[in-house]
Amino acid sequence: MLYNEGMDKLIGGIIRHRKAVIVAFLVLAAASACCIPFVKTNYNMVSYLPSTAQSTTAVSIMEEQFDEPMPNANVMVHGVSVPEALEVKKALEAVDGVESVMWLDDVADVTVPLEVQDSSLVDTYYHRDGASGTALYQVSVADAMEGPAVADIRALIDGIAAGGAVEGPLATGPSHVVSADGEAAPDGAPSRQNAVSGEASDTAQMQASTVEEVLGAVAIIVPVILLLLVVSTMSWIEPVLFVAAIGVSILMNMGTNIFFGEVSFITYSVSPILQLAVSLDYAIFLLHAFGRERLRAKDAPAAMAVAMRRSVTTILASAVTTLFGFAALAFMQFGIGADLGVNLVKGILLSLVTVVVFLPALTLGLCGLIDRTAHRRFMPSFRKADAVLSKVRVPALVLVALLVVPAFLGQAQNVFTYQNNAPESEMRYGQDVMAIQDEFGQQNAVAVLVPRGEPAQEAALSRELETLDNVKSVVSYAASVGPEVPVEYVDADVVGQFYSDDWARIVAYVDTDTESEEAFATVQAIQDAAARHYDAYYTAGQSANLYDMSKIVAVDNVRVSLIAVAAIFLVLLVTFRSLSLPFVLLLTIEAGIWINLSIPYFMGEDMNFIGYLVINTVQLGATIDYGILLTTHYLRNRKECPAREAVRRSLGETFPSLLVSAGILATAGFALDVTSTLTAVQVLGLLLGRGALISLVMVTCFLPGLLIYLDGLIRKTTRRAGFFRGADGAISIGGTHGKQ
Numbered sequence: 001m002l003y004n005e006g007m008d009k010l011i012g013g014i015i016r017h018r019k020a021v022i023v024a025f026l027v028l029a030a031a032s033a034c035c036i037p038f039v040k041t042n043y044n045m046v047s048y049l050p051s052t053a054q055s056t057t058a059v060s061i062m063e064e065q066f067d068e069p070m071p072n073a074n075v076m077v078h079g080v081s082v083p084e085a086l087e088v089k090k091a092l093e094a095v096d097g098v099e100s101v102m103w104l105d106d107v108a109d110v111t112v113p114l115e116v117q118d119s120s121l122v123d124t125y126y127h128r129d130g131a132s133g134t135a136l137y138q139v140s141v142a143d144a145m146e147g148p149a150v151a152d153i154r155a156l157i158d159g160i161a162a163g164g165a166v167e168g169p170l171a172t173g174p175s176h177v178v179s180a181d182g183e184a185a186p187d188g189a190p191s192r193q194n195a196v197s198g199e200a201s202d203t204a205q206m207q208a209s210t211v212e213e214v215l216g217a218v219a220i221i222v223p224v225i226l227l228l229l230v231v232s233t234m235s236w237i238e239p240v241l242f243v244a245a246i247g248v249s250i251l252m253n254m255g256t257n258i259f260f261g262e263v264s265f266i267t268y269s270v271s272p273i274l275q276l277a278v279s280l281d282y283a284i285f286l287l288h289a290f291g292r293e294r295l296r297a298k299d300a301p302a303a304m305a306v307a308m309r310r311s312v313t314t315i316l317a318s319a320v321t322t323l324f325g326f327a328a329l330a331f332m333q334f335g336i337g338a339d340l341g342v343n344l345v346k347g348i349l350l351s352l353v354t355v356v357v358f359l360p361a362l363t364l365g366l367c368g369l370i371d372r373t374a375h376r377r378f379m380p381s382f383r384k385a386d387a388v389l390s391k392v393r394v395p396a397l398v399l400v401a402l403l404v405v406p407a408f409l410g411q412a413q414n415v416f417t418y419q420n421n422a423p424e425s426e427m428r429y430g431q432d433v434m435a436i437q438d439e440f441g442q443q444n445a446v447a448v449l450v451p452r453g454e455p456a457q458e459a460a461l462s463r464e465l466e467t468l469d470n471v472k473s474v475v476s477y478a479a480s481v482g483p484e485v486p487v488e489y490v491d492a493d494v495v496g497q498f499y500s501d502d503w504a505r506i507v508a509y510v511d512t513d514t515e516s517e518e519a520f521a522t523v524q525a526i527q528d529a530a531a532r533h534y535d536a537y538y539t540a541g542q543s544a545n546l547y548d549m550s551k552i553v554a555v556d557n558v559r560v561s562l563i564a565v566a567a568i569f570l571v572l573l574v575t576f577r578s579l580s581l582p583f584v585l586l587l588t589i590e591a592g593i594w595i596n597l598s599i600p601y602f603m604g605e606d607m608n609f610i611g612y613l614v615i616n617t618v619q620l621g622a623t624i625d626y627g628i629l630l631t632t633h634y635l636r637n638r639k640e641c642p643a644r645e646a647v648r649r650s651l652g653e654t655f656p657s658l659l660v661s662a663g664i665l666a667t668a669g670f671a672l673d674v675t676s677t678l679t680a681v682q683v684l685g686l687l688l689g690r691g692a693l694i695s696l697v698m699v700t701c702f703l704p705g706l707l708i709y710l711d712g713l714i715r716k717t718t719r720r721a722g723f724f725r726g727a728d729g730a731i732s733i734g735g736t737h738g739k740q
Contacts, residue, residue, distance in 0.1 A: 007309065007312070008309075011305050011308050011309065011360075012305070014308075014357055014360055014361055015301050015304060015305060015360065015361075015364065017361075018360070018361035018362075018364050018365055019361075019365065021357060021358060021361035022358070022361050022362055022365055025248055025354065025357075025358040025361075026248070028248075028252055029247075029248040029251045029252060031255065032251045032252045032253075032254065032255025032256060033251045033255060034255070035255035035256070035257075035258040036251070036254045036255050036257075038258055039254070039255075039257045039258050039260075039261070039262065039263060040144075040261060040262035040263075041207075041210065041262065041263060041264070041265050041268045042262045042263065042264050042265065043146075043203045043206050043207060043264075043265045044143065044203070045336075045545065045549070046059055046545045047335070048264065048334055048335030048336045048339070049334065049335070049545065049548055049549065049552075050333045050334070050335070050552065053548040053552075054527075054538050054539050054540075054544065054548055055538070055539060055540045055541075055544045055545045055547075055548045056548070057538050058447065058449050058538035058539060058540035058544070059540050061449055061500070061503055061538065062447070062449070062505070062540065065500030065501060065502060065503060066496065066497075066500045066503075066505065067492075067493075067496035067500075068099075068100050068102075068140070068493070068496040068497040069099050069100060069140040070140065070445075070447055070540065070541070071100075071102055071138035071139055071140050071198070071445065072139075072140060072141055072198055072199040072200045073138075073139040073140070073141050073150070073153070073196060073197070073198040073199070073200035073201055074136060074137070074138065074139070074195075074196070074197045074198045074436055074440075074443045075092060075101075075136070075137040075139050075153060075157065075194075075195075075196050076134060076135070076136050076137075076157075076194060076195045076196075076435065076436045076439060076440070077134065077135050077137075077157055077160060077161075077194050078134045078161070078193075078194055079132050079133075079134075079161075080132055080133065080134075080135050080160075081131060081132045081133070082104075082110050082114075082126070082133075084132070085103065085104075085126065085133075085135040086103075086105060086110070088135065088137075088157075088160065089101050089103050089105075089137060091156055092137060092139060092153065092156065095149055095152045095153055095156065096145070096148065096149065096152065097141055097142050097145030097146075097148060097149030097152070098139055098140065098141055098142075098149055098153070099140040099141065099142050100139070100140045100493075100497075101137050101138070101139050101140075102137065102138040102139075102140075102497065103125055103126075103135065103136075103137050103138070104121075104122060104124075104125035104126050104135075106493075106494055106497065107121060107125075107475055107480040108121060108122065108480070114126070114128060120472060120473045121473050121475075121480075123440075123472075123473075124136070124440075124472060124473045124475075124509055125137075125138075127439065127440070134439055134440075136436070136439075136440050136443070138445070139153070139198075139200070141200035146200045146201075146203040146204040146207060147203075147204045147207040147208060149200065149204075150196055150200055150201055150204035151204070153196050154196055154428075157194035157195075157196070158194065160194060161193065161194045193431065193432070193435050195431070195432035195433075195435040195436050196432050197432050197433045197436050197443065198443070199542055201429060201432065201433075202419075202429075205427075205429045205677075206265055206678060209676075209677050209678075210265055210268060210269055210678070213269065213675045213676045213677065213678075213681075214268070214269055214272065214273075216671075216675035217273055217668075217671040217672050217674075217675045217676070218272075218273070220667070220671040220674065220675065221273060221276065221277070221664075221667050221668050221671045222243065224663075224664075224667045224671075225239070225242075225243065225276075225280070225664050225667065226239045226240075226243065228660050228663050228664060228667075229242055229243075229660070230378070231378045231379045231660075232284075232378075232379045232656055232657075232660045233287070233291075234291065234374055234375060234376070234377050235370045235371075235373050235374050235375065236373040236374075236375060237366060237369050237370050237373045238287060238370060241283070241287065241359065241362060241363055241366065241370075242280055242283045242284065242287070243276075244362065245283050245354050245355060245358055245359040245362065246275070246276050246279055246280055246283060246351060246354070246355075247276075248354055248358060249275070249279065249347065249350040249351040249353070249354040249355075250272050250275050250276060250347070252350050252354075253271070253272075253275060253343065253346055253347040253350050254271075254272060256346065256350075257343065260342075263339060263343060264335075264336045264339045264340065265678070266336050266339070266340055266610060266614075266678075266680055266681065266684075267336075267339050267340045267343045269672070269676060269678060269681045270340070270672060270681060270684060270685075271340065271343045271344060271347060273668045273671065273672055274344060274347075274618065274622075274668065274688075275344065275347035275348070275351060276668065277622070277664050277665045277667070277668035277669075278322055278348070278351075278621075278622045278665065279319075279322075279347070279348060279351030279352075279355070280661070280664055281318060281625055281657075281661050282315045282318065282319060282351060282352060282355040282356075283355050283359055284657060284660065284661070285311045285314050285315050285318070285657075286307060286308065286311050286315065286355055286356075286359060286360070287359070287363065288311075288657070289306075289307035289308075289310050289311040290303060290304055290307040290360075290363065292307070293306045293307045293310075300364055300367045301364060304360050304363065304364055308356070308360055312356065314628075314629070314632060315352065315355065315356065316352075317571070317575045317628055317632075318625040318628060318629075319348055319349075319351075319352045320571050321568050321571050321572070321621060321624045321625065321628065322348055322621040322622060322624070322625065323345055323348045323349070323621070324564065324567035324568050324571055324621070325564050325567070325568060325617045325618070325620045325621020325622070325624065326341050326344040326345050326348065326617060326618070326621050327341055327345050327567070328341065328560050328561075328563040328564035328567060328617045329341025329344070329560060329613075329614065329617055330342055330345075331559055331560055331563050332556045332559070332560055332613065333552045333555065333556050334549065334552055334553075334556055334613070336610065337556065337560065337613065337614070340614065341617075344618075379656055381652070381656075382651075382652060382655040382656050382659075383652040384652065385651045385652055385655040385700075386647065386648040386651045386652065386704075389651060389700055389701060389704065390648075390704075392701050393701065393704060393705040393708075394705065396697075396701040396702045396705060397702065397705045397706075397709075400591055400698070400702050403591075403595060404591050404594065404595075406598070407591070407594040407595045407597075407598040408594045408598075409598075410594075410597075410598030410601040410602055411593075411594050411597035411598040411601060413601050414597065414598075414600055414601050414606075414607045414612060415601075415606045415607070416550065416553055416606065416607055416608070416609040416612065417515060417606045417607065417608050417609065417679065418515055418546040418549045418550060418608070418609055419514065419515050419546065419679060427677075441472070441511050442510070442511045442512055442513060442514075443509070444509070444510045444511070444512055444513070444514055444519065444541070444542065444543055445507050445508070445509055445510075445541050445542075446507070446508045446510060446522070446523060446526055446539055446540075446541040446543055446544055447505055447506070447507050447508075447539065447540045447541050447544075448461070448465070448505070448506045448507075448508065448526060448530050448537060448538075448539055449503045449504070449505055449506075449537060449538045449539075449540070450503065450504050450506065450530060450533070450534045450536070450537050451502065451503065451504070451534060451536055452499055452500070452501070452502055452503055452504045454534075455477075455478055455483035456483065457533045457534065458476060458477070458478040458483065458504050458506065459478035459479070459483045460533060461506065461529060461530060461533045461534070462474050462476045462478050462479040462506055463479075464529050464532075464533075465506065465508045465526060465529055466479075468508075468522065468525050468526065468529065469522070469525070470510045470511055470512050470518065470522045471508050471509070471510050471511075471522070471526075472509045472510060472511050473508075473509045474506060474507070474508050474509070475506070475507045475509070476498060476504070476505070476506040476507070477495070477498035477499060477504065478506075479506075480498075481494070481498075487499065508526055510522050510543070512543070514542045514543055514546065515542075515543065515546050519543045519546075519547075520543070520546075520547045520550065522543070523539060523543050523544050523547045524547070526539060527539055549609065550609075553609045553612075553613065556613055557612070557613055557616065560613060560616060560617055561616050561617070564616070564617045564620055564621070565586060565590070565620070568582075568586065568620065568621070568624060569582045569583075569586060572585055572586070572624075572628075575628070576631065576635070576718065577718060577719040577720070578714065578717055578718035578719065578721075579717040579718075580710065580713050580714050580717040580718070581631060581714060581717075581718065584631075584703070584706050584707070584710060584714070585624060585627040585628070585631060585703070586624075587706070588627055588698050588699060588702055588703045588706065589619070589620055589623055589624050589627060589695060589698065589699075590620070591698060591702070592619070592623070592691065592694040592695045592697075592698040593615070593616060593619050593620060593691065595694055596615070596619065596687060596690055596691040596694050597612065597615065597616075597687070599690070607683060608679045608680045608682075608683040608684075610680040610683075610684065611680055611682075611683030611684040611686075611687055612683075612687075614684055615684060615687040615688060615691060618684075618688060619687070619688065619691040619692075619695065622665055622688075622692070623662075623665070623691065623692060623695035623696075623699075625661070626658050626661065626662065626695055626696065626699040627699050627703055629654050629657060629658065630650055630651070630654050630658070630699055630700075630703060630704075631703075631707070633649070633650035633653050633654050634646050634647060634650040634707055635718075635721075637649045637650050638711075638721075638723050638724060639722045639723060639724055640724055641724050642724060643707065643708045643711040644708055646707075646724075647704045647707055647708055650704075651700065651704065655700065658696060658699060658700060659696070662692045662693060662695065662696035665688065665689075665692035666688075666689045666690075666692040666693050667689070668685075668688065668689070669684075669685045669686065669687070669688030669689025669690070669691070669692060670685060670686070670689035671685065672684065672685025672688070672689075673685035673686040673689060711723075
């Protein structure tokens with residue numbers, strides 16, 4: 001009673017003060033939009049690893065204690081003699097954002113002929129070709145400076161390639177590939193171009209492309225959404241209302257991230273698109289209810305009041321299940337899950353408030369315009385959808401029964417990848433990676449931190465690391481300078497590369513890919529070697545970071561999936577007051593998720609682990625609404641007719657909404673896949689787009705069969721089901737009768 005009175009007061013207040021509501025939300029949206037540029041985007045995956053991870057501790061120690069940071073970029077310059085290479089090093093050090101540059105002169109005496117020095121050490125930094133050669137520098141770029149610093153480094157080395165003198169930090173020239181004799185090579189020829197690669201280059205590429213790609217996805221999804229909404233509504237202006245309402249909530253969600261200070265690049269890339277695709281359903285529920293009530297009510301405000309009362313329960317149930325699905329991401333050990341989950345939960349709450357408060361006020365304010373822009377319905381009624389769907393009902397039940405176990409087992413056996421920026425050969429970024437790899441092989445460094453003060457152990461570990469498979473060279477104080485040389489006699493910059501007050505840093509250069517079984521086995525071998533010499537040790541570097549990520553995936557997947565399923569089960573239990581319906585709905589959606597995730601396994605394709613972890617909860621939270629909508633209509637119709645007739649009516653009533661909703665979500669997913677160069681976003685988009693279509697098929701073909709054939713169980717396990725009784729008092733499912 002109190003709930004109803006409170007709801008009536010809220011609805012009445014919104015309708016009476018609709019102009020003030022519109023102004024208030026527009027002001028909040030404008031203020032939020034102004035805050036968006038001040039929200040930092042974090043591209044550093046390592047910062048989201050749990051604090052207990054080896055690489056997390058190693059990075060913290062290096063940031064806090066070492067004067068010289070760990071290199072995060074490789075810079076290759078062709079056609080330079082040793083003196084010229086030293087001049088290039090000075091120019092690189094002068095680039096804004098570059099903290100340090102390491103080259104051969106830091107680990108060897110370059111005044112001594114290179115022919116008499118350790119060839120493996122020299123080859124790590126310099127390939128001699130007659131009077132000149134090719135130099136490879138290990139560069140440290142400051143955090144948050146990757147974009148401008150890498151751009152300036154490219155301008156510098158392109159100027160050198162074009163014949164420019166090395167003067168100051170930016171000896172610029174035309175940016176093109178230069179052949180060995182100085183002539184311009186064809187575009188795409190990677191053999192002699194000066195190049196930049198490494199983590200800093202990866203981050204710079206992501207920074208350069210993320211905003212453009214988000215806008216590209218929006219440019220695809222918004223026109224498609226407007227087209228779908230135009231087809232499914234009866235006014236040209238209604239689709240604009242939908243998008244405006246959710247657009248306001250998206251601006252508010254992105255702007256309020258200023259209270260967190262930063263969001264991950266995954267959240268920045270996918271959160272606005274997911275919020276738009278998922279929460280449009282709430283607006284559709286409300287405005288469809290408003291359209292129906294206008295045919296009965298005497299005026300628009302009265303119709304809106306009734307529509308709000310009748311749709312708020314469905315909207316709340318839909319929002320809460322989606323919210324709990326997204327909230328489960330916060331329980332991932334990998335911090336990107338919490339970052340994305342909290343942002344999506346906040347977005348769903350803001351969308352809910354916007355749809356329940358702002359959209360009614362905006363709709364009433366533009367009611368006259370809605371009437372003037374009315375058009376005939378373009379979408380078929382689909383009242384006879386069951387005539388087609390009923391023919392595939394039994395085959396669907398049989399097919400899912402045959403697929404569900406192999407799909408469940410297959411999705412659990414997926415092979416994961418962990419990087420998020422796969423190089424493409426047609427892009428400068430990809431060409432640079434290939435150019436350095438062609439000249440120097442794989443450039444992959446693993447840093448080992450061990451306690452300082454045991455030079456003999458440090459030397460022994462350095463020697464053992466050199467004997468490991470895939471280790472090309474080892475750089476440490478003991479290996480490069482010698483444990484017998486006191487640090488007081490060595491340049492402070494050189495000492496700072498190897499020692500802090502408490503720790504010694506040994507860097508092993510390996511010839512594996514950054515990410516592969518071989519790379520992870522090499523990291524494990526390095527850790528095993530360190531364990532034989534020290535009780536405490538830590539490893540860092542791209543491969544070490546990815547190796548840590550690989551070890552948390554299995555735990556995160558099980559935990560997040562169980563939490564999401566349990567939370568949504570409880571919501572469904574309360575919503576339907578039934579013990580069986582939560583199992584029926586979760587089986588429908590989970591089977592669709594397993595089929596979706598097993599496809600890469602059976603096709604022999606690797607899958608990015610973020611896409612896999614996130615889609616488990618996103619597809620569940622986003623598409624469980626389809627099952628709720630159909631089941632809600634079924635339970636209402638089941639009180640008036642037998643089960644088969646109830647299914648027929650329910651499909652006729654809900655199929656247009658299901659089709660539009662799944663179409664919007666699928667479009668959002670495929671738009672992310674098409675526009676993004678980030679592997680995690682691409683995989684998440686593809687899985688989301690495909691998953692939305694699979695869930696649509698499951699809800700319209702598989703779920704109705706379960707509702708019909710489990711009708712007796714549903715009736716017995718649903719509180720106050722009130723199912724239709726035939727003339728003889730029997731509960732009818734259509735064609736057959738079962739005694740109560």
